[in-house]
Amino acid sequence: MIVFENVDKWYGTYHALNNVNETIGKGEVVVICGPSGSGKSTLIRTVNRLEPIQKGRITIDGRDVNGADVNVNALRSGIGFVFQQFNLFPHLSVVRNVMLAPMRVHKVPEKTARETAMDLLDKVGLAHKADEFPPRLSGGQQQRVAIARALAMKPPVMLFDEPTSALDPELVGEVLNVMKQLASEGMTMLCVTHEMGFAREVADRVIFMDGGAVLERAAPEDFFQRPQHPRARKFVADIRH
Amino acid sequence: MTLDFAAILTPQYTQWMLSGAMTSLALFASAWVLAFLTASLLVAIGSAPFRPAQFTVATFVEYHRNIPMLVQIFVWYFAMPQLLPDAWTTWINAHNSEFIFALIALFLNSAAYMSEDMRSGLRSLPREQMEAGRALGLSYLQTMRDVLLPQAIRAALPPLINQSLALFKATSLAMAIGVAEMTYASRQVENETYRTFETFAIASAFYVTLSFAIMALGAWVDRRNQKAAGH
Ligand SMILES: Nc1ncnc2c1ncn2[C@@H]1O[C@H](COP(=O)(O)OP(=O)(O)OP(=O)(O)O)[C@@H](O)[C@H]1O
Ligand SMILES: [Mg+2]
Numbered sequence: 001m002i003v004f005e006n007v008d009k010w011y012g013t014y015h016a017l018n019n020v021n022e023t024i025g026k027g028e029v030v031v032i033c034g035p036s037g038s039g040k041s042t043l044i045r046t047v048n049r050l051e052p053i054q055k056g057r058i059t060i061d062g063r064d065v066n067g068a069d070v071n072v073n074a075l076r077s078g079i080g081f082v083f084q085q086f087n088l089f090p091h092l093s094v095v096r097n098v099m100l101a102p103m104r105v106h107k108v109p110e111k112t113a114r115e116t117a118m119d120l121l122d123k124v125g126l127a128h129k130a131d132e133f134p135p136r137l138s139g140g141q142q143q144r145v146a147i148a149r150a151l152a153m154k155p156p157v158m159l160f161d162e163p164t165s166a167l168d169p170e171l172v173g174e175v176l177n178v179m180k181q182l183a184s185e186g187m188t189m190l191c192v193t194h195e196m197g198f199a200r201e202v203a204d205r206v207i208f209m210d211g212g213a214v215l216e217r218a219a220p221e222d223f224f225q226r227p228q229h230p231r232a233r234k235f236v237a238d239i240r241h
Numbered sequence: 242m243t244l245d246f247a248a249i250l251t252p253q254y255t256q257w258m259l260s261g262a263m264t265s266l267a268l269f270a271s272a273w274v275l276a277f278l279t280a281s282l283l284v285a286i287g288s289a290p291f292r293p294a295q296f297t298v299a300t301f302v303e304y305h306r307n308i309p310m311l312v313q314i315f316v317w318y319f320a321m322p323q324l325l326p327d328a329w330t331t332w333i334n335a336h337n338s339e340f341i342f343a344l345i346a347l348f349l350n351s352a353a354y355m356s357e358d359m360r361s362g363l364r365s366l367p368r369e370q371m372e373a374g375r376a377l378g379l380s381y382l383q384t385m386r387d388v389l390l391p392q393a394i395r396a397a398l399p400p401l402i403n404q405s406l407a408l409f410k411a412t413s414l415a416m417a418i419g420v421a422e423m424t425y426a427s428r429q430v431e432n433e434t435y436r437t438f439e440t441f442a443i444a445s446a447f448y449v450t451l452s453f454a455i456m457a458l459g460a461w462v463d464r465r466n467q468k469a470a471g472h
Contacts, residue, residue, distance in 0.1 A: 048376060077378025087373035091391050091469070100387060101377035133469060153378060 007056035018213040034209035080150030080158040086142040088134035095130040120148040140171030160191040261426025275348035280355035305353035317342040343415035362397030402459035
């Protein structure tokens with residue numbers, strides 16, 4: 001369970017997160033949306049400490065992620081993060097991309113790491129690309145490898161920052177399908193995305209942000225049919241075109 | 242002028258030259274490995290978001306880039322023994338001290354240059370690579386070693402090959418403190434035979450051949466990387 005309590009963050013003097021209070025239950029799938037610059041990336045990046053916060057508290061299962069006793073590497077190894085630009089390691093083969101963190105962080109023996117990696121690549125439909133290098137894959141394939149790479153650490157929580165925004169429209173579906181499968185398996189997911197179809201099908205809740213603040217939270221159907229806040233209304237109208 | 246290679250290819254002189262060639266190669270190979278490892282370490286330390294670390298590495302690099310190589314060799318050979326603990330000096334003197342001090346001076350100097358090449362390779366990489374490594378739970382040093390440095394080294398391969406050639410040629414400076422490498426051996430043969438041209442023709446052939454071999458090896462590594470990366 002992830003809990004944000006009165007979270008404030010500034011970039012210099014810019015107030016990027018404004019008193020955020022949210023609770024994401026175990027196994028919940030929460031979609032975060034909002035206009036560009038509203039603080040969506042900033043919010044999910046605070047969960048695994050890619051961004052520090054200046055006020056408030058973020059806890060995962062009761063533990064303060066910014067606590068003095070928390071080892072940042074151990075914390076991050078338990079939180080999968082998927083980037084908009086995939087950020088695979090181009091000098092390593094696909095299977096090596098997936099094996100690296102388990103071998104280095106959890107000291108998993110090479111053979112076991114490879115077996116796990118192959119299972120995960122199979123799960124995202126890319127076992128046949130195991131020995132290929134990332135630059136040779138399509139964007140959709142790269143993003144699926146990136147998801148497999150994050151899953152290799154067996155994280156109980158997955159964060160997605162616009163995982164399909166950099167993809168050609170015809171490649172979006174294959175990535176969303178993998179995410180839907182994860183959701184159906186009970187993964188706790190916090191996804192920044194504007195994919196309405198995905199939100200409607202699998203999200204338990206939609207959070208709407210603007211200006212660093214959460215302005216609305218609602219069930220997906222309600223949010224897209226009957227947004228309440230004027231800015232949410234404008235936003236929904238905009239993404240419908 | 243007539244060339245007479247027979248005069249210098251007696252068993253005695255051939256032996257001197259061969260032994261000189263082996264010493265040059267040993268000096269180059271060991272200095273290269275140590276320089277490469279040290280350079281990697283310098284880049285990892287110097288790129289950390291920690292001012293004193295950056296400053297220390299920058300000072301190291303500037304010292305080695307701005308003082309002539311020969312002076313650095315003299316500093317190690319003549320000055321350092323006075324600063325090192327006695328036990329170390331005794332050990333080094335018992336183990337070919339000329340070779341060891343030349344090796345230290347050469348590899349530290351080369352490490353400074355190589356680290357600058359690697360650093361510019363590092364700067365050419367997307368910032369997100371570090372973030373991707375750290376987000377998986379890898380430490381800063383693990384991300385450096387497994388993610389950034391391999392890519393930085395590939396990006397910096399041409400200047401690193403040049404630096405390797407410079408290091409190979411710089412091994413000849415070790416003769417100044419009496420390391421019996423190729424140039425030293427050639428001087429010795431030339432002294433005894435007065436066959437100046439022949440002697441240095443052989444030495445030149447040695448340096449040219451090895452330089453080409455280093456370049457060919459570098460080109461091969463580059464081609465292999467390109468193929469692996471799918472370009
Ligand atoms: N490292 C930074 N330094 C200074 N300002 C930043 C930094 N990162 C983000 N910001 C600012 O903080 C605000 C929120 O940025 P954020 O990336 O969280 O928005 P977002 O909702 O993810 O937008 P987008 O949809 O464009 O990705 C923006 O105004 C942005 O310019
Ligand atoms: Mg963003």
